[in-house]
Amino acid sequence: xxxxxxxxxxxxxxxxxxxxVFNRRKFARAGDFRKGFFLFxxxxxxxxxxxxxxxxxxxxxxxxxxxxARAGRDPASVLLLPVSKGHSAxxxxxxxALGLRIFGENKVxxxxxxxxxxxxxxxxxxxGHLQSNxxxxxxxxxxxxxxxxxLALAGEVNKWxxxxxxxxxxxxxxxxxxxxxxHGFNPAGIPIEAINALPRLEVQxxxxxxxxxxxxxxxxPCFQKLRExxxxxxxxxxxxxxxxxxxMSGDFEIAIEEGATIVRIGTALFGPRSYGAxx
Numbered sequence: 046x047x048x049x050x051x052x053x054x055x056x057x058x059x060x061x062x063x064x065x066v067f068n069r070r071k072f073a074r075a076g077d078f079r080k081g082f083f084l085f086x087x088x089x090x091x092x093x094x095x096x097x098x099x100x101x102x103x104x105x106x107x108x109x110x111x112x113x114a115r116a117g118r119d120p121a122s123v124l125l126l127p128v129s130k131g132h133s134a135x136x137x138x139x140x141x142a143l144g145l146r147i148f149g150e151n152k153v154x155x156x157x158x159x160x161x162x163x164x165x166x167x168x169x170x171x172x173g174h175l176q177s178n179x180x181x182x183x184x185x186x187x188x189x190x191x192x193x194x195x196l197a198l199a200g201e202v203n204k205w206x207x208x209x210x211x212x213x214x215x216x217x218x219x220x221x222x223x224x225x226x227x228h229g230f231n232p233a234g235i236p237i238e239a240i241n242a243l244p245r246l247e248v249q250x251x252x253x254x255x256x257x258x259x260x261x262x263x264x265x266p267c268f269q270k271l272r273e274x275x276x277x278x279x280x281x282x283x284x285x286x287x288x289x290x291x292x293m294s295g296d297f298e299i300a301i302e303e304g305a306t307i308v309r310i311g312t313a314l315f316g317p318r319s320y321g322a323x324x
Contacts, residue, residue, distance in 0.1 A: 098139045101314050109308070112301040123301055126170060126290075128311035130155065131318030134162035140314070141167060147188070149309055153179040156186055172252075172290075172309055174228050177201045184213055191216040191252045191290050191307075194228040199240045206245035213245055216252040216290055219274060221267040227254055232270060237278040250288030250306070251275045261296040268292070268303035275304075 096104075105125065113120045127140050130151040137148060141164055148163075150156040151173030160169060171187040174194070180201040183190055193199050193215045206213040217240065220229030230236075241248050253271045255264035268291050279285040292300025294313035301308065312318070 096316075098136065098315060099143060101316070102140070102143050102145075105310060105313055108298055109301060112298040116302045116304075118301070122306060124307045125314075126172075126307050126309045127314050128172065128293075128309050129159070129315070130173070130311060132311075132315045134159055136315055137163045137167070149191075150187075153182050153186070157182065160186060175202075181205045181209075184209055184211060189214045189216065189249070192218045192228070193240070194218040194230060196236050196239055199243055199246060203243040203245045211245070212247055214247045214249050215240075216250050216288060217248065217278075218252045218254075219271060221253045221270045221274075222256045222264075224256060229253065232274055235274065235278060237281055241282055248278075248282070248286065250286040250290065251278065252290035252307075254293070255291065255296055255300075257295070259295075261299050264296050265299050265303060268300050268305065272304040 109123055109125065110120045113123060124147065125145065126147060126149045127145055128149045128151070129137050137159070146166065147168045147170060149170045149172040150159070153175070156169065168188040169186060171183050171190045172192055175183055175190060175192050175198060177198055180198070184202060184205040190202060190213060193202065202213050202215065217235060217237070218229040219232055219235065220227050221232060237248065240246060251271055251274055253267060255267040258264060271289060271291055275286050275289055288306045289304050290307035290309065291305045292308040294310050297305070297308040297310060
């Protein structure tokens with residue numbers, strides 16, 4: 046039914062109803078050859094290319110700088126914390142090559158697999174819900190735990206920091222929107238003095254996760270509330286707390302305008318999650 050012949054680097058495919066000619070040299074590699082075949086026959090379209098991590102990083106930096114300019118802040122006062130949950134050690138290394146040195150992980154178990162595969166010079170923050178039975182691992186692996194959400198958990202982290210002869214920098218997670226599905230202290234009942242009295246803990250500020258919305262401006266009150274709570278906690282302790290961890294891929298610019306010193310960026314930097322922690 047069909048016949049093929051090659052001449053001068055060209056190939057023809059003849060059929061009763063069609064005749065297609067294409068240049069093999071143009072699609073020399075196997076992958077390109079297949080793409081050319083599909084294009085000529087109207088088959089699977091080429092997939093749009095995703096921006097690279099380097100391109101995403103440059104765009105996020107531009108947006109951080111613009112948000113800081115609107116707020117009259119120095120961009121150096123904002124830490125971009127890449128959230129590597131669900132991304133491979135290779136992706137982390139690609140970020141590290143851009144100068145990023147501190148990464149956030151949501152789960153202790155994933156971090157235990159991934160961190161040993163990554164450059165030893167990197168630091169890690171725990172940003173997801175921490176169970177008390179994972180406190181020992183968290184104290185060992187993370188340079189900061191951002192998700193202390195109860196006095197009991199603070200006590201457990203302090204206990205293991207004592208046993209491991211370590212200091213444990215922490216942030217207190219606050220449920221600023223009062224969502225039943227989220228962890229965190231009630232804004233009206235943050236036990237800042239009791240936690241600050243635990244000798245192995247270093248309270249450095251507050252953290253919040255704003256509700257998801259397609260209109261970032263709607264979460265501004267959550268960020269404003271956290272800033273006010275941070276100031277109030279600092280007054281109780283007699284010294285300002287340096288950090289506000291708030292803002293993620295969809296709302297970090299609003300958070301910066303409201304005083305964020307740490308923004309936690311995952312999808313906007315890495316792209317969709319692959320959930321591959323192995324090389």
